[in-house]
Structures are given as C-alpha cells and as structure tokens.
Amino acid sequence: MTSSWPLKAVVQRSSGVQASRGTRYSLRARMLFVLSAVLLLFLGFTGVALDRAYRNSVEAGAAERLQVQVYLLLAALEQEAGEFFVIEDIQDPRYASINSGLYGFVYDAAFVEMWRSDSALTLSFSSRGQQTQPMPGVGESVFETVIDATGEQLFRFSYGILWEGIESPFSVSVVELAAPYFSEIRDFRRSLGRWLGGAAALLLIVLLILLRWGLRPLVRLSLELRNIEQGSSERLTAGYPDELRAVTGNLNRLIDSERRQRERYRTTLADLAHSLKTPLSVASGSIENMSNLLRYENNSDELDEQLAVIRQTLARMAQIVGYQLQRAVTSQSPSTLAVRVDVSTAVTELLAVFRKVYADRHFIVDSRCEEGLQFRGDERDLLEVLGNTLDNAFKYGDSQVRIIARQGSTGALEFYIEDDGPGIAPNQRDFVLQRGARADTLAQGQGIGLAVVSDIMASYQGSVSISTSDLGGARFSLYFPQPEIDGVRD
Amino acid sequence: MRLLIVEDEDLLRQQLETGLVQHGFIVDAAADGRNGLYYGTEYDYDAAIIDLGLPEIDGITLIEELRRAGRTFPVLILTARGDWHEKVKGLNAGADDYVVKPYHLEEIVARVNALLRRAAGFAHSSLEFGPIHIDLSAKRVLLNNESVDLTAYEYKLLEYLMLNAGKVISKAQLTEHLYAQDHDRDSNVLEVFVRRLRQKLDPDQSLNPIETVRGQGYRFDLELASESSRAEI
Numbered sequence: 001m002t003s004s005w006p007l008k009a010v011v012q013r014s015s016g017v018q019a020s021r022g023t024r025y026s027l028r029a030r031m032l033f034v035l036s037a038v039l040l041l042f043l044g045f046t047g048v049a050l051d052r053a054y055r056n057s058v059e060a061g062a063a064e065r066l067q068v069q070v071y072l073l074l075a076a077l078e079q080e081a082g083e084f085f086v087i088e089d090i091q092d093p094r095y096a097s098i099n100s101g102l103y104g105f106v107y108d109a110a111f112v113e114m115w116r117s118d119s120a121l122t123l124s125f126s127s128r129g130q131q132t133q134p135m136p137g138v139g140e141s142v143f144e145t146v147i148d149a150t151g152e153q154l155f156r157f158s159y160g161i162l163w164e165g166i167e168s169p170f171s172v173s174v175v176e177l178a179a180p181y182f183s184e185i186r187d188f189r190r191s192l193g194r195w196l197g198g199a200a201a202l203l204l205i206v207l208l209i210l211l212r213w214g215l216r217p218l219v220r221l222s223l224e225l226r227n228i229e230q231g232s233s234e235r236l237t238a239g240y241p242d243e244l245r246a247v248t249g250n251l252n253r254l255i256d257s258e259r260r261q262r263e264r265y266r267t268t269l270a271d272l273a274h275s276l277k278t279p280l281s282v283a284s285g286s287i288e289n290m291s292n293l294l295r296y297e298n299n300s301d302e303l304d305e306q307l308a309v310i311r312q313t314l315a316r317m318a319q320i321v322g323y324q325l326q327r328a329v330t331s332q333s334p335s336t337l338a339v340r341v342d343v344s345t346a347v348t349e350l351l352a353v354f355r356k357v358y359a360d361r362h363f364i365v366d367s368r369c370e371e372g373l374q375f376r377g378d379e380r381d382l383l384e385v386l387g388n389t390l391d392n393a394f395k396y397g398d399s400q401v402r403i404i405a406r407q408g409s410t411g412a413l414e415f416y417i418e419d420d421g422p423g424i425a426p427n428q429r430d431f432v433l434q435r436g437a438r439a440d441t442l443a444q445g446q447g448i449g450l451a452v453v454s455d456i457m458a459s460y461q462g463s464v465s466i467s468t469s470d471l472g473g474a475r476f477s478l479y480f481p482q483p484e485i486d487g488v489r490d
Numbered sequence: 491m492r493l494l495i496v497e498d499e500d501l502l503r504q505q506l507e508t509g510l511v512q513h514g515f516i517v518d519a520a521a522d523g524r525n526g527l528y529y530g531t532e533y534d535y536d537a538a539i540i541d542l543g544l545p546e547i548d549g550i551t552l553i554e555e556l557r558r559a560g561r562t563f564p565v566l567i568l569t570a571r572g573d574w575h576e577k578v579k580g581l582n583a584g585a586d587d588y589v590v591k592p593y594h595l596e597e598i599v600a601r602v603n604a605l606l607r608r609a610a611g612f613a614h615s616s617l618e619f620g621p622i623h624i625d626l627s628a629k630r631v632l633l634n635n636e637s638v639d640l641t642a643y644e645y646k647l648l649e650y651l652m653l654n655a656g657k658v659i660s661k662a663q664l665t666e667h668l669y670a671q672d673h674d675r676d677s678n679v680l681e682v683f684v685r686r687l688r689q690k691l692d693p694d695q696s697l698n699p700i701e702t703v704r705g706q707g708y709r710f711d712l713e714l715a716s717e718s719s720r721a722e723i
Contacts, residue, residue, distance in 0.1 A: 318592045325571055350574065353581045357588070359608055380575045387574030 027218070028211050035207055043196045054188050058181050059155075063143040066157030069174040070141075073104045077115075077172070079163055084115035095119050101177040107158075109168040111135060120175070124149045136160035138169050145178060153178040217244055228255060268324060275320050279313040286310045323448040326384070343373035343405050343413070346382050350390055351403075358394045366402040373405055375413055376482055381456050388449035389417045389476045396421035400471050408479070412462075415478040418469035429466040453478075491606060491650065492516040492667045494538040496526030496552065497568065498545055506539065509595040514629075514642055515602075516670050523547025531559045536667060537605050539598065541568045542580060550583045557584035564605035566598070603627060610653035612714075617652065619712035622691060622699060624652055631691075638690055643668070647683050648691075651700060651710040660707035684708060 025033070069092065076086045084106050086095070094100040095117035103120035107113055116123075126147045136142045138160045146156050158173040217240050227233040235255055236248045286309045293302050347369050355365070375382050386403075393401045397419030404416040424432055433454045457464045462480045469475035493515045497503040500521070507519050518533065520526040524546040530538060538556070542549035553565055565585040569576050572590035580588060586608075587601050607615060607626055615627040623632040629645060631638045640648065646668050651659060661680055684700060691699050701711045 322572065322590070326573060349578050349582065353578055356581055356586055360604065360613060362613075380573060383574040383578060387577070 028215055031211055032207065036204060039200060039203055039207075043200050047192060047196050050192055051185075051189055054192075055185050058185055059143075062155050062176070062178070062181050063157060066143070066155060066174045066176060067141065067159075069102065069104075069176075070157055070159045070172055073174060074159075074161070074172055077106070079166075082114075082166070086117070098122065103175040105173040105175065107135075107171045107173065109135065109170070111171075114170065123175075126151070136171055138162050146175070153182070155181070217241055221248065225251075272320070272324050276317060279316045279320075283310050283313040286313070319448060323451065326448060326452045339376070339378065341375040341377065341379045341382055343375050343382070344369040344371065346375070346379065346386065347403060347405060350383065350386055353387075354390060354394050354401075361394075362399065363394065363397065364400045366400070368403070369405040370407060373407060373413065375480065377460060377480070381460070385453050385456050385478060386415065386417075388453045389415075389478070391449060392476070393417050393419035393421075393474070397473055402469070402471060411482050413480040413482060415480075416475060417478070418471050418475040419473040420469070420471040421473035423468055423473045424466055433464060433466065491536045491646070492518070492533070493602065494526065494529050494533075494535045494540075495519040496521075496523065496530075496538065496544060496549070497541040498522055498543070499541070506595070506598065510599070510602075511670075513595075513599050514646055516668065523549065523552045526552050527555050530556045530561055534663075534666060535561075535563050537564045537566065537602055537609070539566045539568065539602065540585070541570075542576060543570060550579055553580065553583045553585050562609075564609045566601055566605060568593070600627065606653065612653070618715035619652065619655065619699070619710075620697065620715070622697075622712065624649065633691055640687075640690065644683055644687055644690070647680075648687055651708060655710045655712070655714065658703045658706050658709045663707070 072092060073086075073095075078085055078087060086104075088096070092102065094102040095104055096119065098119055098121055100119040102117075103123055104115075104117035105113060105120065106115040126149055136158050140160050142156075142158045144156050144158075146154050148154055154175050155178050156173050156175045158171045160169055160171050162169050221236070221240070221244065224233065224236050228235070235252050240248045286306045290303060290306045293306065347367060351365060351367060354363075390401070390403065398421055400420040402416070402418040404414075406414050408414045432450050434451060454464055457478060457480075460480050462478065464479075465477050467475045467477065491514075493510060495503060495506055495510070495517060497506060497519070498521055503519050503521065507517050510517050518529050518535075520529050523544040526538075526540065526544070527547060529535075530552075540549050540552060544552065547555070549567060553567070556565070564587070567577075567580040567585045567588045568591060569580065569588055570591045577588050586605055589598055589601055603615070603626055612626075616623065616625045618624075621634045623635070624630070625632075626649065629649075631640055631645065631648065647664065650664065650667060664680060684702075688695075688698075688700055691697065697712070699710060699712050701709045703709055
C-alpha cells in the first residue's frame with residue numbers, strides 16, 4: 001500500500017523535530033538567537049554612541065569653564081620687568097591654596113615657565129605633560145589632557161597672548177583636575193548601562209512571549225497530527241492562520257485521500273474476489289461438461305460449444321483483471337497535493353502516440369489547446385482519461401479527430417474530443433459511460449476504457465458526457481472542476 | 491522476416507516463439523534486456539517485440555539503447571498494465587506500437603505485419619505491382635486476378651523482395667532474413683526458389699519481375715500501382 005506513506009512521512013517528520021530539538025535548532029531557537037543578536041548589537045551601539053556623546057559634552061563643558069578661568073586669570077595678571085605676579089584680591093582663591101585642584105601657569109615662547117600659581121607649588125607634570133604641542137598661536141587656544149607625576153589626569157587649557165611692551169608671545173594655561181569630570185562620566189555610564197540592560201531584558205521577555213504566541217499554531221498542528229496518528233481524531237481542525245491554511249488544507253486532503261484509499265483497497269479486493277468467482281465456476285462447469293462429453297459421447301459440436309464458453313469466461317476474467325488493474329493504476333485521490341501538469345504537453349505526447357499507432361489511417365488531427373493550461377492532479381489520471389477517450393475517437397473515427405482543451409468560464413478545465421465516426425446512439429450513451437463499481441456489472445464485451453474514464457472523472461468530482469459532434473461522430477465533453485485550496489487561489 | 495522477441499516470462503516467450511514461427515517468421519528470443527540488447531545490436535532484424543517489464547535492462551531503456559545504436563527496425567511493445575502513462579513512455583522512447591496483455595497471437599501477428607509493411611513504406615496491406623497482386627495480411631498472391639499457388643518459402647521470398655521493391659537484396663541478406671540459423675544455408679536452394687517463383691509469376695517470360703543483379707543479388711523490379719500508394723514516412 002504505497003498510498004499510506006505520505007501521512008506516515010508527515011507524522012514522522014513532525015515528531016522528528018521534537019527528537020532533534022537539541023541538535024538541529026528549533027524554529028524558536030533560531031529566531032531567538034537571531035533576534036537577541038540583533039537586539040544586543042543595537043543596544044550596544046546605542047550605549048557606545050550615547051557614552052561618547054556624553055563624554056564629548058562633558059569635556060566641552062570643562063574646556064569652556066577653563067577658558068573662563070583663563071580670562072579671569074589674565075585679568076588678575078600683572079607684569080613688571082619680565083616678572084609676572086597676580087593681584088591677590090581679583091584672583092580665584094583656589095589659586096592661593098596648595099593642591100586646590102585649580103592651577104595657573106604662564107610660559108614664554110620657549111615654554112619656559114614664567115609664573116605658576118601658589119596652588120601649583122608642588123605640582124609636577126609627567127614627561128608627556130611638560131610641554132603643550134604645539135604652542136598655541138596668539139589668540140588661539142589648546143585644550144588637552146595631561147598627566148601629573150603621580151599619574152593623576154588633568155585638563156589643561158592654554159591660550160596664546162602678546163603682552164604690551166614684550167615682543168615674544170606668552171601662553172597662559174589653566175590646569176584643573178579631571179577626576180570630578182570622569183566620575184560624572186562614570187555615573188552616567190552606570191545608569192546608562194542599567195537602563196539599557198533593563199530595556200534588553202524587557203524586549204527579550206516580549207520576544208519570548210511573541211514567539212510562543214506566534215508558534216502556537218505549529219505546536220497545535222503537531223499535537224493534532226499526533227492525535228490523528230494515534231487514531232483519537234479524524235482530521236485537522238479549522239482556524240489556522242492564513243499562512244498555514246494551505247498546508248493544513250493539503251494535509252487534510254492527504255489524510256482524507258489516504259483514508260479513502262485504504263477503504264478502496266478493502267472493497268477492491270472484495271470486489272475482485274467476488275467478480276472472479278462467477279466466471280471461474282462457469283469455466284470449471286464447462287470443463288466438467290467437456291470431460292463428461294469426452295468420456296461418454298463423441299459430440300464435437302457440443303465440445304466446441306463448451307470450449308467457446310471457456311474462452312468467453314477467460315476473456316471475461318481478463319477484462320475484470322484489466323479493469324481492476326486500471327483502477328489500481330489511477331490515483332483515485334485527486335489533487336492530493338495538487339500537482340500541476342501541463343495540459344498541452346500531455347496532449348502533444350498522446351497525439352504523437354496515436355499518430356504512430358494509427359499511422360495507416362491518415363487521420364486529420366485538429367488539436368486546439370490553450371497555451372499554459374494546467375491540470376491540477378495526477379499526470380497518470382489525465383493521460384488515462386485523455387488516452388482512453390482519444391483511443392475511442394481514433395478507433396471509431398473515419399478520418400478526422402479533434403481535441404479542444406480550454407479553461408471554462410467557471411475556472412473548470414474543459415476537454416472536447418470529437419471524431420467523424422458513426423457516433424453513439426443517445427440510448428447507448430449512458431450505457432457506454434456506466435461505471436463498474438463492481439467489474440462484473442460491466443456489460444459483456446464492453447471496453448473497459450470508457451468505464452475507467454467515468455471512474456476517474458467521478459473521483460475528481462468532474463463529469464463526462466457524450467453528444468454528437470459537427471464532424472458527424474461522437475463528441476466527448478470532459479469537465480474537471482479545479483480544486484480550490486481552502487480559499488487560497490493563485 | 492526475422493523477428494526479435496524479448497520477454498522474461500518463459501511460458502509466454504515460448505508460446506510467442508512457437509506461434510510466430512508457425513506464422514512463417516524467423517524468431518530469436520531473449521529472456522532479459524541485456525541479451526535483448528546484444529541480439530538487437532548484433533543482428534539485423536525486421537522487427538522486435540519487447541516486453542516492458544524486463545530484468546537486467548528494462549524495456550524502455552532497451553528501446554532507447556537500440557535506437558541510440560542506430561537500429562531503425564519497428565518495435566512492438568507488450569505492456570501488462572496497459573496504462574497510458576506507460577504507453578506514452580514506451581512510444582516516446584522509440585517504439586512504434588503496443589499490445590496490452592493478455593493478448594491473442596493473431597493480434598500480435600497482425601500488428602507485426604502492419605509494422606513491417608509500414609517500415610517498408612506501404613500504406614495498405616494489399617499491394618499491386620503490375621498484374622501481380624499481393625495481400626500481405628491474407629498472405630495470398632494473385633496473378634491477373636488468379637490465385638498463384640506458392641509454398642510457404644516461396645511466399646516468404648516473394649514478400650521480402652516485394653517489400654524491398656527496387657532495392658538489390660543480396661543472397662546473404664535473404665538467407666539471414668528468411669532462414670532460421672540452423673537451416674542449411676546453401677545458396678543453391680535460394681536459386682531454386684527464385685527460379686520456381688519466376689516460373690509461377692511469369693510463365694511466358696514477358697514480365698521479368700525478379701531481376702538478377704550479377705554478383706550482387708536480386709531485385710524486384712515492377713512498379714507499384716498508383717492506388718496502393720506508398721505511405722509518407
């Protein structure tokens with residue numbers, strides 16, 4: 001029973017996801033991984049950018065304050081005979097107290113110290129902090145970070161000036177401890193980290209909830225499939241989201257067709273056994289008769305008659321077997337997964353066969369297939385339906401066969417197959433198309449081809465009818481309604 | 491006419507072989523695709539009958555291989571399932587006709603005869619060459635509307651020459667296509683048959699239907715009457 005494999009495969013695959021959740025990543029793990037990576041990157045960049053902006057603004061603030069201090073110091077500075085001093089009561093009192101954190105310097109053009117404030121009496125710079133590079137030009141300023149001998153960081157703001165009566169320029173520097181600014185930045189960084197971390201945690205929680213909610217239909221699907229596998233439910237319930245509806249619709253169709261298939265195998269076997277029994281008993285009866293005839297009388301006419309009966313029943317059995325075989329070949333489960341078959345390719349291939357097989361009869365074949373027509377179903381079914389109908393047309397047609405394939409106004413796929421033979425009388429038409437639910441109900445001598453056509457058409461919820469063609473012979477009209485996939489049409 | 495049968499079912503193969511031999515064919519039979527391919531490429535056949543379900547090499551591949559090897563003889567396929575999918579595949583692979591099992595021997599013979607005739611380029615089974623009329627399906631020959639009494643071998647010889655009308659057929663070719671391998675291949679026998687045919691078809695020696703082409707073989711030389719026209723191939 002090859003037909004039962006698709007369902008099994010589906011169910012196995014769904015349980016396979018569970019078994020290998022650790023090794024092959026689940027959907028949830030994949031999404032979680034990617035989304036949290038994106039989240040971390042985003043928050044990280046935000047943090048770095050905010051931190052840098054804040055630091056820049058703090059330093060700019062420091063530079064501005066020091067610039068003001070330089071101007072104030074300049075206002076208090078006096079010079080006499082190349083010696084600099086300050087007018088005590090104007091200056092910032094911090095210049096007067098030692099190690100106050102605010103220091104003033106005056107350098108000449110060669111960066112030789114001309115004056116330093118009292119607060120800077122014990123301050124010495126590390127070698128890198130000795131000199132400002134380059135020396136600011138007159139009216140220009142330099143803001144930089146320097147390090148003192150103890151490793152403490154300091155901000156230095158230097159301003160170039162020309163003193164009245166002295167040719168070479170000087171520079172006035174104000175130096176301030178950087179630590180208070182840095183601690184301000186550290187505080188900001190700490191609170192920034194707290195906020196961003198909080199946001200990340202919150203977003204992750206939201207993400208988890210979203211994933212859980214978004215993937216719930218899939219979890220439900222796998223649960224329902226397991227229930228079907230265990231036999232506790234018949235099919236998938238409705239109410240899946242749009243994206244899944246095509247899948248669940250197809251799965252339901254698959255499940256249904258599998259169930260129908262199973263049922264069909266059961267009845268087919270029973271039918272076959274029943275329908276073969278009758279001709280078998282007829283034949284064995286005839287053989288009995290023959291042996292009697294041979295034993296007691298030598299009546300060759302009688303013998304021929306009995307032989308004819310046996311021959312007939314053998315033909316009958318061959319017909320029954322043929323019919324069931326054809327039924328077995330055709331899928332009987334239309335549009336299980338709605339495979340598309342190109343109609344014009346199928347027709348072209350079939351006509352090539354008929355041109356070869358009926359080469360002697362020089363048929364004029366008129367084939368009108370709309371381009372791009374698609375048949376949704378099993379290719380074998382289409383070939384079987386068209387092959388049997390066309391065979392009938394070529395067999396009974398005189399010199400012309402016409403096949404038309406087109407899309408009807410309702411979306412159905414329509415075929416018209418006509419010939420110029422004797423046609424089929426109206427009272428014979430139903431009889432010719434009679435389906436043999438049980439093969440032994442087929443009329444004696446009736447070809448099985450058209451019965452198979454009726455069978456297949458019925459399984460597609462389609463129809464087949466016979467009328468008279470304008471060519472003079474029979475006209476077979478076949479309609480395949482195209483299956484919709486749960487409202488999703490394309 | 492030499493036929494190749496490739497059928498794996500022993501009983502069916504033997505039945506077919508016996509039946510076709512009784513109908514006057516020379517038959518080689520192979521039980522699997524590999525042997526079938528060997529015979530088909532090694533010898534020159536007039537037609538082949540190939541079952542689709544074969545061991546070693548399946549029927550469709552066998553037909554494709556034969557066609558690829560340049561063998562153009564007509565091929566009749568035997569199919570057990572008889573669905574169109576299989577028929578289409580077989581004929582697309584290069585077969586020319588199909589018969590669905592179970593079949594009657596008569597059906598096979600009729601199909602093979604039709605294929606042979608078509609391969610020779612004749613559209614109808616009844617051909618007229620001047621006053622000589624041959625019915626390929628009834629295997630009958632009329633001269634001026636009177637039945638000519640031919641032995642089985644004489645008929646086979648005439649049929650082969652007529653189906654190849656206009657072509658020179660060597661004696662070797664005639665023996666290969668008309669005699670089973672184990673038969674005596676004495677070419678004198680062939681000459682005797684040709685002489686007898688000439689006597690029967692052309693008693694007053696005015697027609698000369700079979701010409702001897704010195705050193706090469708024989709040629710059937712009459713024109714085909716227009717109504718039994720050649721088929722377009």
